[in-house]
Amino acid sequence: MPRALSPAQVEEFRERLCAAAERLFAEHGPEAVTMRQLAAELGVSPMTPYRYFKDKDDILAAVRASGFSRFADAMEAAFRSETDPVAVSEAVGRAYVRFALEQSDAYRLMFDLSQPNEADYPELVAASGRAREMMVAQARGLIDSGQARGDPEVIAHILWANLHGGLVLQLAGKLSPRVDPSALRRASFQTLLKGLARDD
Amino acid sequence: MPRALSPAQVEEFRERLCAAAERLFAEHGPEAVTMRQLAAELGVSPMTPYRYFKDKDDILAAVRASGFSRFADAMEAAFRSETDPVAVSEAVGRAYVRFALEQSDAYRLMFDLSQPNEADYPELVAASGRAREMMVAQARGLIDSGQARGDPEVIAHILWANLHGGLVLQLAGKLSPRVDPSALRRASFQTLLKGLARDD
DNA sequence: CCTCGTTATTTACGACGTAAACTTATAATG
DNA sequence: CATTATAAGTTTACGTCGTAAATAACGAGG
Numbered sequence: 001m002p003r004a005l006s007p008a009q010v011e012e013f014r015e016r017l018c019a020a021a022e023r024l025f026a027e028h029g030p031e032a033v034t035m036r037q038l039a040a041e042l043g044v045s046p047m048t049p050y051r052y053f054k055d056k057d058d059i060l061a062a063v064r065a066s067g068f069s070r071f072a073d074a075m076e077a078a079f080r081s082e083t084d085p086v087a088v089s090e091a092v093g094r095a096y097v098r099f100a101l102e103q104s105d106a107y108r109l110m111f112d113l114s115q116p117n118e119a120d121y122p123e124l125v126a127a128s129g130r131a132r133e134m135m136v137a138q139a140r141g142l143i144d145s146g147q148a149r150g151d152p153e154v155i156a157h158i159l160w161a162n163l164h165g166g167l168v169l170q171l172a173g174k175l176s177p178r179v180d181p182s183a184l185r186r187a188s189f190q191t192l193l194k195g196l197a198r199d200d
Numbered sequence: 201m202p203r204a205l206s207p208a209q210v211e212e213f214r215e216r217l218c219a220a221a222e223r224l225f226a227e228h229g230p231e232a233v234t235m236r237q238l239a240a241e242l243g244v245s246p247m248t249p250y251r252y253f254k255d256k257d258d259i260l261a262a263v264r265a266s267g268f269s270r271f272a273d274a275m276e277a278a279f280r281s282e283t284d285p286v287a288v289s290e291a292v293g294r295a296y297v298r299f300a301l302e303q304s305d306a307y308r309l310m311f312d313l314s315q316p317n318e319a320d321y322p323e324l325v326a327a328s329g330r331a332r333e334m335m336v337a338q339a340r341g342l343i344d345s346g347q348a349r350g351d352p353e354v355i356a357h358i359l360w361a362n363l364h365g366g367l368v369l370q371l372a373g374k375l376s377p378r379v380d381p382s383a384l385r386r387a388s389f390q391t392l393l394k395g396l397a398r399d400d
Numbered sequence: 401c402c403t404c405g406t407t408a409t410t411t412a413c414g415a416c417g418t419a420a421a422c423t424t425a426t427a428a429t430g
Numbered sequence: 431c432a433t434t435a436t437a438a439g440t441t442t443a444c445g446t447c448g449t450a451a452a453t454a455a456c457g458a459g460g
Contacts, residue, residue, distance in 0.1 A: 004427090004437065030314060035417060045440050047418075056417065108313045113371050114230065132376060150387070157366070157379050158388045165365020166357070171313050176332060179357050187350070188358045195395030204406070204458095235448060245409045247449075256448065 013052050014062065017042060021063045025105045060109065061121035067106040068127035074099050075134040085141035086193070092138045093163060093189065097182075100167045108171065111164070135160050148196035155196060162188045205251075213252050214262065217242060221263045225305045260309065261321035267306040268327035274299050275334040285341035286393070292338045293363060293389065297382075300367045308371065311364070335360050348396035355396060362388045 020041040024032045035056060039046040053059045078095035082088045100107040110128075118124050139156035142148040148155055166188060170181045220241040224232045235256060239246040253259045278295035282288045300307040310328075318324050339356035342348040348355055366388060370381045 034415080036415080047441085048439060050418075051438065111368070111372050111374065112313070113308045113311075113368060115372065118373050128374065132374075153376055153378055154384060154387050157369075157375065157384050158362075158391055161365035161369060161384065161388060162358075162362045163365070164369060165361035165363070168311070168313060168368060169357075169361060169364060172311050172315065173318050174311065174328065174332075175357065176353060178353055184354060184357050184361065187354055188361060191358055191392060191395035193395070194398045195391035195393070198394045198398075234446085236446085247410085248408060250449075251407065 010052060017049055017052065017059065018062050018066050021059060022066065022106065025063070025109065026103070030105060030109070057116050058121070060115070061118075061124050063106075064110050064115070065121065065124040065127040067103070067110045068124070068131050070103075070106075071096075071099050071110070072127065072130040072134060075131065079134060079138060085145040085147055088141050089138050089159075090189070092134065093159075093185075096163055097167065097185065100171075104171060107167075111168065132156070132160075142193075142196065147193065150196070158196075159189075159192060162192060210252060217249055217252065217259065218262050218266050221259060222266065222306070225263070225309065226303070229305060230309070257316050258321070260315070261318075261324050263306075264310050264315070265321065265324040265327040267303070267310045268324070268331050270303075270306075271299050271310070272327065272330040272334060275331065279334060279338060285345040285347055288341050289338050289359070290389070292334065293359075293385075296363055297367065297385065300371075304371060307367075311368070332356070332360075342393075342396065347393065350396070358396075359389075359392060362392060 017038065020038055021033055024037060024041065035049065036046045038059075039048060042048075049059065053062070074095045075092050078091040079088055082091045118128065135156040136152050139148070139152045139159065142155065143150070143152055163185065166175075166181065166184055169175050175181060175184070217238065220238055221233055224237060224241065235249065236246045238259075239248060242248075249259065253262070274295045275292050278291040279288055282291045318328065335356040336352050339348070339352045339359065342355065343350070343352055363385065366375075366381065366384055369375050375381060375384070
């Protein structure tokens with residue numbers, strides 16, 4: 001039999017392809033990520049990736065997973081950069097916004113509304129879970145320090161929904177021109193903190 | 201010269217096509233909305249729509265505008281159905297959620313992240329502005345009744361970001377399975393109301 | 401009735417995702 | 431060491447997409 005692909009070789013190709021896809025995304029936008037361009041980028045024929053991925057959706061799931069991984073890295077670094085709970089939340093929030101705005105093509109892809117069920121892609125579940133876990137950890141800090149009360153997972157999701165909602169409205173061009181996006185984020189965070197602190 | 205198209209005939213065709221597109225969206229999902237299927241639905245050749253629309257993006261902009269129009273209608277009806285400001289906000293919120301979940305294909309399209317600049321489509325600007333105006337009106341109610349303080353436009357956007365964020369996370373399948381979407385929305389609204397009411 | 405301008409259809413092009421047929425190269429077997 | 435089975439990779443091909451260009455159909459003015 002011929003040189004069978006070692007798992008390491010498979011993994012290496014998958015990563016090279018993933019990196020090429022991210023480069024195309026970042027430099028030429030989503031419409032540049034086609035099987036043919038991807039193949040050209042790797043100096044390989046358009047059908048070769050099908051040895052390593054089921055189909056294009058499978059590739060996109062891998063790219064999303066990789067995006068969530070970098071996203072989680074960024075938030076974890078921010079988390080460790082502060083100690084005061086509110087400062088931690090602010091730092092994580094800043095890292096979140098920074099990622100969403102600076103790598104907005106990745107962010108769009110990661111939260112695309114017409115993606116196939118994430119449950120079919122275990123590495124994507126793992127990576128997005130890691131990002132979510134950071135937000136829960138940050139919420140726990142707020143609770144433990146008495147800045148908020150309630151279920152950490154629910155509180156994390158309240159803050160997350162707010163941040164994400166403002167960002168995607170901004171990215172979709174739906175915010176009123178009279179509202180400054182970053183002022184909106186500040187006002188949202190302040191308001192939520194006040195609401196979360198109340199003890200009635 | 202031949203029967204020249206009267207503006208009324210043009211408008212009639214545009215509306216018929218728009219309705220057909222909405223039907224395809226709702227019944228067979230976004231991938232069914234192709235020029236060829238659209239044409240078949242109208243009993244016309246695939247190139248005919250190009251007499252009435254610049255290109256497919258132009259058609260999608262019209263469908264979005266129509267979606268925003270129905271969306272604004274639903275919220276306006278909810279707005280008028282109550283008098284107490286908090287009840288008005290809740291009713292408008294319920295109408296919002298109802299629309300997003302029951303006509304989720306339309307909602308997805310309306311807030312798609314990779315749509316062309318909305319400013320190029322005046323009727324879309326008008327329709328989405330009408331929806332936004334409803335949220336500002338509802339925020340004004342909260343302020344006038346002393347339930348909130350601050351700029352109505354900013355407050356409207358805070359509430360909007362929260363609602364939209366939670367919904368798109370839900371639609372994208374990103375919410376933790378341990379968090380119930382509608383419980384999350386209730387908790388978010390409660391928290392925001394508390395935060396907005398504080399006078400410090 | 402013929403002609404011209406307008407509307408609609410037909411045909412055609414290049415790009416897409418990917419199935420199927422084919423080629424190439426190697427590693428195990430005789 | 432030559433043979434051969436088989437995995438890896440390429441080529442070709444199909445059906446679909448959006449839409450440009452060529453063509454046909456047709457109705458009002460001369």
